[in-house]
Amino acid sequence: MINKPINTILKAQFDTIHSQAVQKAEEDFKTNVLSKIKNLEHFEKFKFLIAEEERVKNLIDENKHPYYIKNHSSVDWLLSQFSSRHFLLNVDEFAELKEAVYLGKINYLTHQRVSDLKKQIPKFTYNDFLSGKECKYLITFDNQYNIEKEDYYKMVTWQSDKLIKVVSYEVELLVKNHQEYCSNIDEPLEFLNQQIQILEEDLIESLNDAKEIKRILSKLFAFKGFDIDSFNDELLLYNYPSFFNDRIEFRRLNPSTIGKVLTKLSSEPKTLFSNEYIVFYTLDVFLSWLRDVVKGKSIQAPFKYPVWEDLLNQKIKEAENEIQPIIDKIQDFVFNSTKSKKEIRNYLRNEFEKQIDKYNAIEEKQIFYLLRDENKNPLISDFKINALFNNEEQEYLKNLKEAYILQNISWHISLTFNEFFDSKTIYFKKDTGSHLMILSLTKDMVLDKELSIELDEAMDSFFKEMYTTSLPLDIHFYNHREKYSRIFEKSITRLQGVLDNAEPNNKVLYIQSRLKELRHRELKFRSFLGRKKDFKDKEDKYPNLFKEFLSIEAEFIKETVQILPVTLLPNKTESLILEKETDSFKTFVTQEKQDYILKILEDLAITKDGVYNLGDRSKGTVRGVIEALREEHIIPKLSLKRLCDIIANQINLELKSKLDWSNTSDDYHKKAKQYIKNNPLH
Structure with missing residues (x-):
């Protein structure tokens, strides 16, 4: 009997399933989408489709087979991956394949329709914005679909500058007013703590009654002499979440919504004057000053x-002063007549890789986009926002300086190398397409969800960073190649595990099918060499590695096929009964440790009589204590989220989401560490 390659064996059934899925997706799209938006106005059509796009995206995120969804229209790729999984994992995934292709097609049709409608959105300009016009597409979807890039950044600069001017003026005013009041009372710290309590404990995120919010705000000294009823109830509720969110809703700020506030600002008022759109930003920043004072800062x-532009320019000047000696050192080496070309090439590559390592260590890559010459104003605005609202002035300047030096040094090395060696690239002349080859080869292996996501993220980050940063392309190509090389190694390792456990006949058929394809590819490649000079210098590294891997597997099968199955000795080892994990506070640590944990929470005033006693904005206190307990080996090294859930449940603290790092958590982490040091468990 002559066997066929695994792709051929499954092709007929695969084609039927694929065709059915595509047809159903097209029919459902007509019925559930096109028919429903047929008579709608453009805005309503767009709104419906954006919601549909999000719905489908959520379904895709939940699906276990993203590799099928993403490649739903690449039939050959899809068939190869499906065949590999079918034979090596010995699973019937026809139903899953059908669902994945269906989702992929629906997603494509929706996205295509959204793209068509985007082109029809009326243009919105910076002049329209200044004239007081509002764009409902921008406000509703927070996306500059219909705005030219230059106009959009002008708008953002206007919005951030105006917000900063109002908030910084009001905060300085509130600080001054509170300082004057505190100088005339006996217990100023007690008074300021009362203000903090109102902001942190009375103003809770779940409030949905405008009158109650007004009642609480009126208790603050900040609103003394302010007509609290001048706030519109609907607008107050609309903007109230901004007090709790890290995100600034720039899209809501325009001449129509804050124009009157800007007019008041020009008259240099002596009391609070912002409106519903800005007041919660002011209170949030003012709360930082209150906390600093309570922590020990002089009232x-x-x-x-400060004048933030001056600080920014000063830091850039510092960076420029540090750059020149580094450039001089590089030039001295490169143009040293005693150095060989090989030494110079290795030196420049080593220096360049140092810059790559520094770049990869920087988490926020956006700074490199802002360092572009045309983005000077957005850079200034971004710095001001971070300095004022996130209290990250020094950290931002430190990162800016580091990025500025990296940008200039990497460009100098790149241009020097290109000029000295008359080359357009520092690396990989023969290997420029290796990432594409790896991507192609993965279809012939066995992907899982993790590897598929890793592949997508590698490609997405490459294009995003290549187009948005202001760095030499060699940095991005180097990183991209390294990422794909690691993915290839990981894919081979996982394939090894799959092959070791695969059904023998299926394994042999898989190996021979893939070897056949690789050899046919070699044959085609050699035929190109005679006609295409450009192909002569190209490496064939990864296909050769894959072929060698499969050949090793085939050789093992060939050499061991006659060996009788090994009989293992009976296993007399008694099985270990592991205690079942539980999320109960009563069982995850000993009674002694339970008492100790509760005492820390009580002594640090996080709980009162065992119950959480602080406001919604202070939940980070619990995270800080948990981190300290885990570091001191008092509680198990479980995930932070799980530990937070266990302890939160014990102290009646409701957690709607995971507790992220914050200044509060950091502060209580230090307090808890000191407490443990002063009051050890044993």
């Missing part, structure tokens, strides 16, 4: 924001 210490 009467002069308080005034």
Whole structure:
């Protein structure tokens, strides 16, 4: 009997399933989408499709087979991956394949329709914005679909500048007013703690009654003499979440919504004057000053924001002063007549890789986009926002300086190399397409969800960073190649495990099918060499590695096929009964440790009589204590989320989401560490 390659064996059934899925997707799209938006206005059509796009995206995120979904229209790729999984994992995934192709097609049709409608959105310009016009597409979807890039950045700069001017003025005013009041009372810290309590404990995120919010705000000294009823109830509720969110809703700020506030600002008011769109930003920043004072900062210490542009320019000047000696050192080496070309090439590559390592260590890559010459104003605005609202002035300047030096040094090395060696690239002349080859080869292996996501993220980050940063392309090509090389190694390792456990006949058929394809590819490649000079210098590294891997597997089968199955000795080892994990506070640590944990929470005033006693904005205190307990080996090294859930449940603290790092958590982490040091468990 003559066997066929695994792709051929499954092709007829695969084609039927694929065709059915595509047809059903097209029919459902007509019925569930096109028919429903047929008579709608453009905005309503767009709104419906954006919601549909999000719905489908959520289904895709939940699906276990993203590799099928993403490649739903690449029939050959899809068939190869499906065949590999079918034979090596010995699973019937026809139903899963059908669902994945269906989702992929629906997603494509929806996205295509959204793209068509985007082109029909009326243009919105910076002049329209200044004239007081509002764009409902921008406000509703927070996306500059219909705005030219230059106009969009002008709008963002206007919005951030105006917000900063109002908030910084109001905060300085509030600080001054509170300082004056505190100088005339006996217990100023007690008074300031009362203000903090109102902001942190009375103003809870779940409030949905405008009158109650007004009642609480009126208790604050900040609103003394302010007509609290001048706030519109609907707008107050609409903007109330901004007090709790890290995100600034720039899309809501325009001449129509804050124009009157800007007019008041020009008259240099002596009391709070912002409206519903800005007041919660002011209170949030002012709360930072209150916390600093309670932590020990002098109440009467002069308080005034710096000229942020000057700080930015000063830091760039510092960076420029540090750059020149580094450039001089590089030039001295490169143009040293005693150095060989090989030494110079290796030196420049080593220096360039140092810059790559520094780049990869920087988490926020956006700074490199802002360092582009045309983005000077957005850079200034971004710095101001981070300095004012996130209290990250020094950290931002440190990162800016590091990025500025990296940008200039990497460009100098790149241009020097290109000029000296008359080359367009520092690396990989023969291997420029290796990432594409790896991507192609993965279809012939066995992907899982993790590897598929890793492949997508590698490609997405490459294009995003290549187009948005201001760095030499060699940095991105180097990183991309390294990522794909690691993915190839990981894919081979996982394939090894799959092959070791695969059904013998299926394994042989898989190996021979893939070897056949690789050899046919070699044959085609050699035929190109005679006609295409460009192909002569190209490496064939990864296909050769894959072929060698499969050949080793085939050789093992050939050499061991006659060996009788090995009989293992009976296993007399008694099985270990592991205690079942539980999320109960009563069982995850000993009674002694339970008492100790509860005492820490009580002594740090996080709980009162065993119940959480702080406001919604102070939940980070629990995270800080848990981190300290885990570091001191008092509680198990479980995931932070699980530990937070266990302890939160014990102290009646409701957690709607995971507790992220915050200044509060960091502060209580230090307090808890000191407490443990002063009051050890044993």
